[in-house]
């Protein structure tokens with residue numbers, strides 16, 4: 001299983017590399033990695049497992065964060081409705097590509113965190129409010145998904161990792177808490 005010991009932290013060169021496209025069909029090794037990444041997110045959101053294995057909560061993780069410079073990421077965004085057990089968006093995205101996006105921007109009101117960043121970096125991280133992302137799943141099936149809101153923010157944060165971009169690269173250094181004109185804060 002993936003634990004925090006497997007997650008590289010800022011300063012590690014792999015976090016600043018451009019990850020390489022994944023060759024399909026996936027090798028058994030990459031299938032296992034993809035499954036382990038998704039399981040890590042689920043484990044990190046389970047109070048007992050997270051406490052037992054000292055996991056930090058996450059809703060997204062990219063392969064470079066476990067020192068694998070390949071274009072593969074996992075997201076597991078729980079439903080905003082506590083009642084439902086169905087996640088809002090969950091899965092493994094292989095060779096993801098944002099093929100279109102809204103002009104309208106959005107952001108998390110309290111900023112973003114990252115499993116590879118062991119410090120609070122306050123500031124607004126402007127993201128596209130809506131994206132259309134093309135990707136392959138673990139079975140090599142091509143998908144074209146329109147995402148908005150929190151899932152869209154998470155997928156953009158994780159795709160940034162495939163391009164060596166950290167969330168704080170997108171914070172305005174002059175005025176970190178300033179809301180860019182027309183931004184629609186995620187509520």
Ligand SMILES: CNC(=O)c1cccc(C)c1Nc1nc(N2CCN(c3ccccc3Cl)CC2)nc(N2CSC[C@H]2C(=O)NC)n1
Pocket residue numbers: 044045046056057058059060061078108110111112113114115120121122153154157158
């Ligand atoms: C500096 N202020 C902040 O960080 C920040 C501050 C307040 C609110 C938010 C919402 C913030 N922001 C933020 N909170 C999260 N989580 C909230 C806790 N949660 C979680 C934790 C434990 C169990 C289950 C779960 Cl569900 C896991 C996810 N995740 C991300 N990001 C940025 S996009 C990728 C995603 C990620 O997985 N990061 C590790 N940002």
Ligand code: NI
Pocket residue numbers: 113114115116157161
């Ligand atoms: Ni991150």
